[in-house]
Amino acid sequence: MAVEMGIQDLDVYGDSQLVISQLLGEYEVKKEDLIPYHKHASRLLDKFDIVRLSHVLRSANKMANALAGIAATLALGAEETIRSFDKLWSRCLEDEEAAKTIEEFHSGIYGAHQSGSKLHERIKRMGYYWPSMVQDCMEFVKKCEACQFHANFIHQPPEPLHPNVTSLPFEGWGLDVFGPITPKSSGVHAYTLAATDYFSKWAEAIPLREVEKRKCCRFHSHISSIGMEYLKESTTYKNATHSTPYALVYGVEAVLPLKLQIPSLRIAIQEGLTSDENDKLRLAELEALDEKILQAQQKLQCYQARMSHAFIKKVQPCSFQVGDMVLAVSRPIITSRKTGSKFTSKWDGRYVVREVYTNGAYEIVDA
Incomplete structure (x- = not known):
């Protein structure tokens, strides 16, 4: 030069x-x-x-070495072979030859549908080279239809956490169905319908033989009249509110049967009170309930903020637009129960996004 x-x-x-x-x-x-x-x-x-x-x-002299390497790479068009750092000679391929080589090594007769990095290493070991082989291998694997249908489940959440904010007990409930449960219970029940109050964390549940709309609606009247069958859960201290669900509902801690057998200080004091004095004490506890609920609300908001901050660290943003072609995950409700062999497709499709809603919700139709 x-x-x-x-x-x-x-x-x-x-x-x-x-x-x-x-x-x-x-x-x-x-x-x-x-x-x-x-x-x-x-x-x-x-x-x-x-x-x-x-x-x-x-x-x-690092800069000169880097420039010399770039110059050697740009000069490949004039040479048919190149020598790598491990002193192995590789044949330089044109665009058409490179595309055919990638397809054959990835999905041909001897192809194993390897990842982009492994595919690049395999082609390199076979003695082929072109300047953009790493990027070309990555892009080809991303567009391989068979690899998409058998790809691993995506565990990273695509959207940030959206906590449900409630200010009073029983203002909002979360419902969920568990099942089918095998073997069935003695009453031939195979499902469990559970409800949890978003604020106090009060929990209710009923067994079901079949998941039907009328039974779920009937459950609403069941949770409106809180019973004592879930006293164990309602007297459990919750870190989110720094209180028990029972105390946030009634303004006082529950009196467990053991406290009647072995009287505590509270029971000993209340046994010596008259009916009028006990009524005044109860009214004072109810008057303090609003303050207790306000404190629990502040604790709950701080707890949700910490949970959201930890959740956002794992988020891998992914969004789609109307008209995008997508695949839907194909797995049972109970993920520990296998429904097919390891060669069964993990994704269903193809689908087209017809409507985009908020918080990562989409309406999809068959393509």
Whole structure:
């Protein structure tokens, strides 16, 4: 390049002290495979009027090494083979040959539908090379239809957490159905319909033989009249509210049967009260209930903020637009129960997004 530019005064810097000394004539070239290179370099140097050869440390010559590597890569079009750093020769492929090679190694007769990085390494070991082979392998694997249908489940949430904010007990309930449960109960029940109050964390549940709309509606009247069958859960301390569900509903902690058998300080004090004094104490507890609910609401908001902050760290944003072609996950409600062999497709489709709603909800139809 310097010869073509007509430069006559040239400064040459090299990080190999042996090569610089050999070009200066201080050392003799003994290796036979280096003699042709030495002669060619000497002929090039003779074309300049003034040449100064200097040795620099390798740590100060990183930029030159990088530029030399880029120049070697850009010059591949003029060469049919290239030698890698591990001294292996690889054939350089054109665009059409590269596309055919990727398809054959990935999904051909001997293809294993490997990931992009493994596919690149396999092609490289077979002795092929082109400048964009890493990116081409990654893009081809992303577009492989068979790999998409058998891809692993995506466990990263695509949307941030949206907590349900309630300010009073029983203002909002969360419903969920568990089942089918095998074996069935003695009453031939295979499902459980559970409800949890978003604020107080009060829980109710009923067994079901079949999940029907009328039974779910009937459950609404069941949870409106709170019974004592779930006293164990309602007297459990909740970290979210720093209180028990029973105390947030009635304004006082529940009196467990054990406290009647082995009287506590509270029971001992109340046993000595008259009916009027007990009524006044109960009214005072109910008057303090609003303050207790307000404190629980503040604790709940802080708890939800901490949960949202931890949840957002795992979010991998993913959104679709109307008209996008998508696949839907194909797995049972009970993920621990296998429904097919390991070769069964994990995704169903193809579907087209027809409507986009808020908080990551979509309406899809068959493509």
